[in-house]
Amino acid sequence: xxxxxxxxxxxxxxxxxxxxxxxxxxxxxxxxxxxxxxxxxxxxxxxxxxxxxxxxxxxxxxxxxxxxxxxxxxxxxxxxxxxxxxxxxxxxxxxxxxxxxxxxxxxxxxxxxxxxxxxxxxxxxxxxxxxxxxxxxxxxxxxxxxxxxxxxxxxxxxxxxxxxxxxxxxxxxxxxxxxxxxxxxxxxxxxxxxxxxxxxxxxxxxxxxxxxxxxxxxxxxxxxxxxxxxxxxxxxxxxxxxxxxxxxxxxxxxxxxxxxxxxxxxxxxxxxxxxxxxxxxxxxxxxxxxxxxxxxxxxxxxxxxxxxxxxxxxxxxxxxxxxxxxxxxxxxxxxxxxxxxxxxxxxxxxxxxxxxxxxxxxxxxxxxxxxxxxxxxxxxxxxxxxxxxxxxxxxxxxxxxxxxxxxxxxxxxxxxxxxxxxxxxxx
RNA sequence: GGAGGGGUGGCAGAGCGGUUGAAUGCAACAGUCUUGAAAACUGUCGUGCGGGCAGCCCCCGCACCGUGGGUUCGAAUCCCACCCCCUCCGCCA
Numbered sequence: 310x311x312x313x314x315x316x317x318x319x320x321x322x323x324x325x326x327x328x329x330x331x332x333x334x335x336x337x338x339x340x341x342x343x344x345x346x347x348x349x350x351x352x353x354x355x356x357x358x359x360x361x362x363x364x365x366x367x368x369x370x371x372x373x374x375x376x377x378x379x380x381x382x383x384x385x386x387x388x389x390x391x392x393x394x395x396x397x398x399x400x401x402x403x404x405x406x407x408x409x410x411x412x413x414x415x416x417x418x419x420x421x422x423x424x425x426x427x428x429x430x431x432x433x434x435x436x437x438x439x440x441x442x443x444x445x446x447x448x449x450x451x452x453x454x455x456x457x458x459x460x461x462x463x464x465x466x467x468x469x470x471x472x473x474x475x476x477x478x479x480x481x482x483x484x485x486x487x488x489x490x491x492x493x494x495x496x497x498x499x500x501x502x503x504x505x506x507x508x509x510x511x512x513x514x515x516x517x518x519x520x521x522x523x524x525x526x527x528x529x530x531x532x533x534x535x536x537x538x539x540x541x542x543x544x545x546x547x548x549x550x551x552x553x554x555x556x557x558x559x560x561x562x563x564x565x566x567x568x569x570x571x572x573x574x575x576x577x578x579x580x581x582x583x584x585x586x587x588x589x590x591x592x593x594x595x596x597x598x599x600x601x602x603x604x605x606x607x608x609x610x611x612x613x614x615x616x617x618x619x620x621x622x623x624x625x626x627x628x629x630x631x632x633x634x635x636x637x638x639x640x641x642x643x644x645x646x647x648x649x650x651x652x653x654x655x656x657x658x659x660x661x662x663x664x665x666x667x668x669x670x671x672x673x674x675x676x677x678x679x680x681x682x683x684x685x686x687x688x689x690x691x692x693x694x695x696x697x698x699x700x701x702x703x704x705x706x707x708x709x710x711x712x713x714x715x716x717x718x719x720x721x722x723x724x725x726x727x728x729x730x731x732x733x734x735x736x
Numbered sequence: 737g738g739a740g741g742g743g744u745g746g747c748a749g750a751g752c753g754g755u756u757g758a759a760u761g762c763a764a765c766a767g768u769c770u771u772g773a774a775a776a777c778u779g780u781c782g783u784g785c786g787g788g789c790a791g792c793c794c795c796c797g798c799a800c801c802g803u804g805g806g807u808u809c810g811a812a813u814c815c816c817a818c819c820c821c822c823u824c825c826g827c828c829a
Binding site: 313346347350354357358360361363365366367368371373379383385386390553580603684685686 | 746754755764782783785786787795796797798799809810821
């Protein structure tokens with residue numbers, strides 16, 4: 310979230326940023342609350358100071374044995390109590406409202422982000438590879454998968470419901486191969502691998518910004534009120550919640566494979582076919598903690614790291630930078646990587662790499678110290694990126710590597726992970 | 737799930753109703769000493785918010801001793817609930 314002081318001192322800039330993001334977040338509402346809040350704080354604290362002084366005095370009188378004077382002073386302080394507690398209550402309400410307002414405000418876009426209202430104003434940065442031309446009618450993965458007995462949509466529905474799938478045989482193996490290939494590749498690049506819980510508590514979801522605003526997108530357990538994680542970013546970032554890191558450790562580079570769970574409220578009707586949008590999907594995630602001066606360089610290298618997976622798999626992709634109106638809640642800058650998907654006859658998002666600057670660090674209180682450079686501690690910058698969405702990679706491989714006879718060639722780099730398998734045939 | 741013990745500053749660990757934001761030790765930082773280092777000595781050494789201020793490494797105030805409530809003129813200290821950790825028992829992949 311944004312710092313109250315920053316909003317107070319830069320209202321025009323914040324207002325412009327909110328408009329560029331299509332956010333209805335109201336700077337004026339904040340300023341009004343903030344003014345009221347600070348006035349109340351001043352009042353309450355003045356009374357508290359009085360009370361504290363009087364109480365100390367009572368203590369002194371008691372020790373001197375002046376009981377009568379002490380009793381008189383007690384009566385005086387008792388009067389203060391009433392006005393303090395009613396003011397305190399009012400202050401708490403205003404304070405909660407202010408905090409909630411701040412917590413529901415999105416991040417401010419970095420200056421390098423193109424201004425735009427929607428998706429089609431995102432800007433293509435680079436393109437890699439050439440989409441294949443087929444000399445036969447290529448199938449979509451939602452037809453290929455079942456034909457090869459790799460994906461079972463019907464049984465996914467039976468076991469859990471719509472937008473759940475079951476992978477079987479080569480399908481299950483390919484999924485596992487992709488996960489291991491991605492993790493190994495990131496580990497080789499210096500990312501530390503983690504294995505986090507699939508459930509997380511409210512503080513954790515708050516830390517990365519899913520709460521309080523996006524609770525509807527999350528699955529929640531009825532008894533404990535725990536949430537199924539929508540991405541490993543949540544866990545990897547919160548590993549260091551309420552911690553102060555040592556500057557020399559930075560940047561920290563983490564990776565993890567997890568299943569991700571999204572209720573996707575409001576997403577019904579989009580990408581309904583195949584593996585593209587599911588309630589549960591696998592993803593290998595990258596998260597970094599960086600010094601502010603280095604974070605945008607780290608965003609570049611993280612994006613390249615994600616692209617490396619596609620290059621090794623020889624899947625054509627392009628990179629776009631999201632415009633202000635299309636960015637996620639916590640991001641200051643986001644690159645999307647889109648893979649070529651023949652069934653869409655277009656590029657489709659397969660990774661999203663963001664620099665959240667200090668937006669999450671402030672919520673989650675993740676700081677670092679570096680005595681040789683500054684006194685005290687500062688918020689780190691947090692970054693996250695998919696490396697990659699496994700299901701969409703799965704789909705891209707089936708579609709891009711299919712052959713006229715309905716079989717699928719296994720990309721070279723995956724063969725060791727599939728015990729040498731070169732071609733996937735119907736089982 | 738049951739019984740018992742415990743949660744205090746970066747770490748360890750006192751305090752158990754009053755002037756304690758908190759003893760002491762370690763670590764860290766600055767300085768003295770030293771050719772340099774170590775040792776020794778001296779000093780500094782929590783966070784957040786509000787106010788003063790053009791601004792601050794400055795000053796004042798408020799809050800914070802797991803979390804939330806309560807008792808009291810006054811709570812780290814007493815009471816209640818919850819969370820977490822440890823030990824033992826039970827259960828279990």
